Amino acid sequence: MGITVSIPTAFRRHTEGLDRYDCPATNLKELLDAMETRFPELKPHLRDEDGKVRRFLNIYVNDEDIRFLGANYKFSEGDEVTLVPSIAGG
Amino acid sequence: MSTQVRYELRCRECRTTWGNQPVSFCQKCFAPLEVAYDLATIRQEISKDEIARRAANLWRYKELLPLPDRFESSLPVGFTPLVKATTLGEVFTGKSLHSKSIYIKNDAVCFPSLSFKDRVVAVALAQARNFGFEIVSCSSTGNLANAVAAQAARAGFKACVFIPSDLEPAKVLGTQVYGAKIIRIAGNYDHVNRLCSQIADKHPWGFVNVNLRPYYAEGSKTVGYEIAEQLGWRLPDNVVVPMAGGSLITKIHKAFKELAELGLVESKNVKFFGAQATGCSPISTAVKAGRSDIEPQKPNTIARSLAIGNPADGFYAAKTIVASGGWAEDSSDPEIVEGITLLAETEGIFTETAGGVTVGAARKLYAQGRIKPEETTVLCITGNGLKTTDALAGRFETAEPIPPKLAAFEEHIGRELVNVPAGGD
Numbered sequence: 007m008g009i010t011v012s013i014p015t016a017f018r019r020h021t022e023g024l025d026r027y028d029c030p031a032t033n034l035k036e037l038l039d040a041m042e043t044r045f046p047e048l049k050p051h052l053r054d055e056d057g058k059v060r061r062f063l064n065i066y067v068n069d070e071d072i073r074f075l076g077a078n079y080k081f082s083e084g085d086e087v088t089l090v091p092s093i094a095g096g
Numbered sequence: 097m098s099t100q101v102r103y104e105l106r107c108r109e110c111r112t113t114w115g116n117q118p119v120s121f122c123q124k125c126f127a128p129l130e131v132a133y134d135l136a137t138i139r140q141e142i143s144k145d146e147i148a149r150r151a152a153n154l155w156r157y158k159e160l161l162p163l164p165d166r167f168e169s170s171l172p173v174g175f176t177p178l179v180k181a182t183t184l185g186e187v188f189t190g191k192s193l194h195s196k197s198i199y200i201k202n203d204a205v206c207f208p209s210l211s212f213k214d215r216v217v218a219v220a221l222a223q224a225r226n227f228g229f230e231i232v233s234c235s236s237t238g239n240l241a242n243a244v245a246a247q248a249a250r251a252g253f254k255a256c257v258f259i260p261s262d263l264e265p266a267k268v269l270g271t272q273v274y275g276a277k278i279i280r281i282a283g284n285y286d287h288v289n290r291l292c293s294q295i296a297d298k299h300p301w302g303f304v305n306v307n308l309r310p311y312y313a314e315g316s317k318t319v320g321y322e323i324a325e326q327l328g329w330r331l332p333d334n335v336v337v338p339m340a341g342g343s344l345i346t347k348i349h350k351a352f353k354e355l356a357e358l359g360l361v362e363s364k365n366v367k368f369f370g371a372q373a374t375g376c377s378p379i380s381t382a383v384k385a386g387r388s389d390i391e392p393q394k395p396n397t398i399a400r401s402l403a404i405g406n407p408a409d410g411f412y413a414a415k416t417i418v419a420s421g422g423w424a425e426d427s428s429d430p431e432i433v434e435g436i437t438l439l440a441e442t443e444g445i446f447t448e449t450a451g452g453v454t455v456g457a458a459r460k461l462y463a464q465g466r467i468k469p470e471e472t473t474v475l476c477i478t479g480n481g482l483k484t485t486d487a488l489a490g491r492f493e494t495a496e497p498i499p500p501k502l503a504a505f506e507e508h509i510g511r512e513l514v515n516v517p518a519g520g521d
């Protein structure tokens with residue numbers, strides 16, 4: 007069981023330069039817990055003091071915004087998770 | 097801010113400044129960046145008289161735009177008409193209005209590509225050149241692609257734009273004609289936008305609405321400057337603004353605030369009203385629920401230019417609306433079509449589906465009493481109806497041709513005359 011997280015350039019100074027992170031998490035909470043443990047400097051950028059995902063952080067599973075999948079969405083083997091620090095466009 | 101630099105990037109949340117570089121979010125806290133100005137210095141250099149002496153285009157507000165030193169443009173973008181819309185106002189209110197109370201800001205005729213996106217692209221490309229980009233790009237619901245393609249052709253950039261696969265044919269053709277490369281994405285705008293964020297993270301391209309976004313967005317302020325100047329250097333009571341990513345409404349607010357700070361207009365609490373399509377209404381839904389946090393939606397509307405389910409500035413748009421005492425409304429697909437035809441039949445302005453959204457929402461805001469007939473209200477019409485004629489497909493009959501003979505005409509007109517609408521002023 008494992009998923010792969012694509013880490014954007016802006017986050018890499020907190021991830022020892024890693025651009026991909028393989029993780030056995032089965033849901034979003036486990037993923038964020040694992041990333042915060044593995045990359046402590048990233049922690050304040052992922053969730054706020056109340057444990058909510060930061061307002062400007064966008065998380066996608068494969069091509070879908072995780073907010074459409076639900077907070078309890080169970081990852082499948084091989085899921086690709088993409089982090090976008092602040093969505094632009096418009 | 098150093099004395100040489102009139103503007104620089106500043107984080108909208110933690111207020112850290114970042115100088116000038118092609119980046120859209122704070123490298124410290126990852127919130128969006130915007131351009132902050134040295135208004136104290138600008139105040140010494142700008143005056144209504146000086147602005148009035150300049151050519152009628154958006155460069156007349158150059159001190160308030162993030163332009164490179166010695167930047168000169170020959171492209172007369174902006175300064176679109178602000179027209180009274182008395183007949184439309186009568187439909188909205190059911191009675192005669194004070195003649196100056198409702199206006200259309202008509203960016204359906206913005207130069208060169210017939211939407212307000214010409215404004216933002218003009219500013220973005222000035223910085224694209226400054227930062228040394230050779231390829232310019234964007235994620236687009238259509239109008240932006242048109243504007244990037246047109247201005248890139250003239251300025252000598254290579255253009256490669258990304259669009260959802262279901263865009264209106266006229267908007268696709270209106271990009272291709274300028275020689276731009278189009279990449280169609282099998283997905284909606286939010287898919288396109290996410291991909292562009294990833295590409296911009298990896299490739300040295302000037303994405304006008306990604307890595308150049310803070311500069312690009314400042315171009316929208318010129319809608320606000322022009323409204324104020326065209327009203328005789330005063331602010332309206334209300335503005336009604338269509339919302340996709342939510343940037344335009346926040347930038348008109350910024351423009352009004354800057355003009356007041358510079359002493360060019362009297363300070364006033366303008367109410368901001370946002371308009372969305374019912375089938376893509378994450379911002380208006382948030383406003384109606386009394387919150388500024390945005391829940392994304394999957395768009396399903398004929399107003400494709402507004403079909404952004406995860407709006408980058410949704411949070412700030414909702415906050416701006418609520419803080420001003422304004423409101424947000426949405427228009428269904430039939431109401432959008434009705435809005436298009438109503439504006440055309442009353443004011444002779446043919447707008448695209450986004451304009452239909454704005455007219456439909458404004459009608460509701462008047463009916464609800466949130467906008468009062470005696471107040472000065474400006475409706476922002478941001479795009480041209482010739483780009484979305486498919487929204488009106490089947491609505492009008494194609495008349496049978498008649499022979500080129502006077503007798504045939506007489507017979508025809510005798511039959512048809514009752515159906516000819518009366519002209520009006």
